[in-house]
Amino acid sequence: MRGRVVAIDGPSASGKSSTARAVAEELGFAHLDSGALYRGVTLVALREAARRGRAHEDPLDVLEPEAILRAAEDRGLMLQPDGAGFAAYLEGEPVDTEIRAGRVTGSVSAVSAVPVVREWINSRLRAMVRAGRDVVVDGRDIGTVVFPDADLKVFLTASPVVRAGRRITQRGVDPDPQRLEAEAAALAARDHADSTRPTAPLRPADDAVLLDTTSLAFREQVARIVELARPLLARR
Ligand code: DC
Secondary structure: OOOOEEEEEOOOOOOHHHHHHHHHHHHOOEEEEHHHHHHHHHHHHHHHHHHOOOOOOOHHHHOOHHHHHHHHHHOOOEEEEEOOEEEEEEOOEEOOOHHHOHHHHHHHHHHHOOHHHHHHHHHHHHHHHHOOOOEEEEEOOHHHHHOOOOOEEEEEEOOHHHHHHHHHHHOOOOOOHHHHHHHHHHHHHHHHHHHHOOOOOOOOOOOOEEEEOOOOOHHHHHHHHHHHHHHHHHOO
16 A cells, blocks of 8 residues: 655755654654655766766766666665665665765756656655655655655745755854855756756646745744644544
8 A cells, every 4th residue: 555645845955854854753754855866876876987987077978877777776775764764875885974965966966857867766766655654755856746646745945045044054154145145056056957957847736835934943844734734644
């Protein structure tokens, strides 16, 4: 039997992952971070390029997408159930820190624009839900493409400056005006790349609930989504 699905989509640094994790905890669902798989495939691509002595090139110039996906399978890229969520593994080692490092972040938009990469990841996400787990899944196209029949769809937004401030504070540094401006520009570039790509662009599903978190505190945004999801708990 398929598990219940809450889909949370939105742009970079809109707080999707931390919100999805907190909502999952409240509901007793597992949190599935689809971006972790995109980042995992990107890490595979970077490592394979390095194995070929071409670490400093764009990995998509070094390898065909099919070769990257074959390497992902051969080297055991996977999300394994871990507490209330899933942890990313590659070559038998946890890679949750490495997939969030700058090198991966710099290449992930290009890798995630490749249609066969998206199909490969989507089939893995669907298999995890077919296994019967109730999940809160966060990403860019969860409500539009991966789970168009999700039980609840939420699209989070926040102004670029607020998102930039949250991202900088997360890193534990001072969000001074220069850093804010640079980070907001980097986020805007990534938003643009993610929302104008031909395959599965970032956009809200027609039946998604839009939640602008610009002036919401974290616990308020979690509470709103939990409230929207509460009727699901009675189902089953
Ligand atoms: O949410 P994140 O920053 O970890 O996502 C990393 C990248 O993966 C982001 O640039 C867009 C891509 N992504 C995607 O295209 N579709 C998803 N469902 C999730 C992430």
